[in-house]
Structures are given as C-alpha cells and as structure tokens.
Amino acid sequence: MKTRKKIYCPICGNSGLRLVFEYTSPPKGETRFKFSSDQVYYRKILQCNMCGHFISMHDMNITALYSGDYVNATYRDEEGLYESYKKIMNLDPERSDNVRRVRRILDFSNTFFSGDVPPHRIRKVLDIGSGLCVFLKRMKDAGWDSTAIDPDGRAISHAIHHVGVKGFCGDFMVLQSEEKYDLITFNKVLEHVSDPVKMLSKAVSNSSPGGLIYIEVPDGEVAAAQGKERQEFFIDHPNIFSFSSLSLMMMRAGLLPLCIERIKEPSSKYTLLAFGRVCG
Numbered sequence: 001m002k003t004r005k006k007i008y009c010p011i012c013g014n015s016g017l018r019l020v021f022e023y024t025s026p027p028k029g030e031t032r033f034k035f036s037s038d039q040v041y042y043r044k045i046l047q048c049n050m051c052g053h054f055i056s057m058h059d060m061n062i063t064a065l066y067s068g069d070y071v072n073a074t075y076r077d078e079e080g081l082y083e084s085y086k087k088i089m090n091l092d093p094e095r096s097d098n099v100r101r102v103r104r105i106l107d108f109s110n111t112f113f114s115g116d117v118p119p120h121r122i123r124k125v126l127d128i129g130s131g132l133c134v135f136l137k138r139m140k141d142a143g144w145d146s147t148a149i150d151p152d153g154r155a156i157s158h159a160i161h162h163v164g165v166k167g168f169c170g171d172f173m174v175l176q177s178e179e180k181y182d183l184i185t186f187n188k189v190l191e192h193v194s195d196p197v198k199m200l201s202k203a204v205s206n207s208s209p210g211g212l213i214y215i216e217v218p219d220g221e222v223a224a225a226q227g228k229e230r231q232e233f234f235i236d237h238p239n240i241f242s243f244s245s246l247s248l249m250m251m252r253a254g255l256l257p258l259c260i261e262r263i264k265e266p267s268s269k270y271t272l273l274a275f276g277r278v279c280g
C-alpha cells in the first residue's frame, strides 16, 4: 500500500495545511516550460494554517529549469534577453516596477546608512538571480559597486558585457566568496526555491555586519482572494508568501525585519516587500 508522505510548512514547520486550489491544466498565461508540456499536468496549492504560507505541490520534473529552460522559454537566447532588457529600460518610469523598486531601495538605504563613517563611501550591492539586470544597471548608475549572480551563463554574459557590472555564474548556494556586501537583494527569487530560509541564511553569511537585505516575494494572501488564475500561483513558484511567513522566514534566517509592505505593482503583480537588518 502506498503511504502518503506528511507535508510540512517550509517556513514554520507546521503540518496542518489545507487545499486552496487544484489545477489539471496550466492556468492562462503560464509559460509552457518543456517539463510541463511532456508530462501529465496536475498541481495543487496548499496553505499553512499557522503562518498562512502557500506551497505549490506537483510530481513533474523541474530539475533543469533555471540552468537553461527558464531563459529558453522566457527570452529564447542572449540576444532575446538583451532585447527584453532594452525594452524594459525604455518603459515609461510610471509603468515600471523596477524604477519604483530602485527609488524605494535608494531612499531606504540613504536613511539606513546615514550614520556610517565615512558617510559617502562606495557601497556594495549583490543581486541574487539578476536575470535581465535592469535593477543593477540603475544601482550602478546611482553609484553602487554592483555584482550580479545568476545560474544562467547568458544572463551573466549580458550583465558583464552589456550592463557593465561584475558577475558570478552559478548557484548562489555554493558561492564561495570572501566579499561582504552592504546590501543583498532578492527581487522575486525566494518563491522559486524549495528552501527559502536556507537561501536567505546564506545571504546573511555574505553580508557586512549590520548590513541590509531587501526582499520581494509574491503576496499569496491578496492574490488568493482574486482566484486560482493569478500569476502569483504559477508553476515556477513552489513558495508563495503571507505577511507572517515573510517575517518569520526573515527572523529564522537571522534578520531583523525593519519594514514589510504589501503593494500592487504597475505590472499588476501583488507583492510583499521587506527590508531586514543582519543581526549581530
């Protein structure tokens, strides 16, 4: 007889989860990755009854997703990636999620680092999962020493050659670097990994003492009220957050949450964002 494996919330460890949505075909607008076209599509969204966190469960094989399939399916190749980069850089600032993000981070950092000695030293930012690198381009223009890390070689080649920032190609979890960063950013990254607490803890170890970490994740609570077709619940997100699960994840990783906000972005995404200070 097949025994059912017990499922635990990856954020609070609770085993009480309820079924929220079920899918027998991809929701409208979901990118058709190779793995989901070849296999029977079945997926469900569960919600933790303690911290409100959502998880997406399925048995489809996603091993190759971020080392190639993601760029293949989303941008085709490096040229396609560069074209998308130029298109987003030219968006009307009022319609750009990224312009608002950069403004928000620069405003917060200016206050956060205002007591530093010397006050105007060049600060270092590391962006995890840099993708198109639109964010780091603007941070570089604002005077930050900027470094990208992404598992896809084409994304890093683009970051170095077109954007002019430093770059590491590979899995952040195995990055070995003595470099310490004043700011580490996770712009829509932690929802893509199976153990977000572990990834955030790794970032804490790459931060300067008392450094700042910025996080954006999909807001499952607001999105769920709008129904199962919302992009926040698409297949490439094993984790979708609640206000409580985001703050709990930060504390478990060794971060003091300084500010958490929920927003609706110009692109219509429902997002939770947070700034946390590295403890110790």
Ligand SMILES: [Zn+2]
Pocket (backbone or CB within 6 Å): 009, 010, 011, 012, 013, 014, 048, 049, 050, 051, 052, 053, 245
């Ligand atoms: Zn939970």
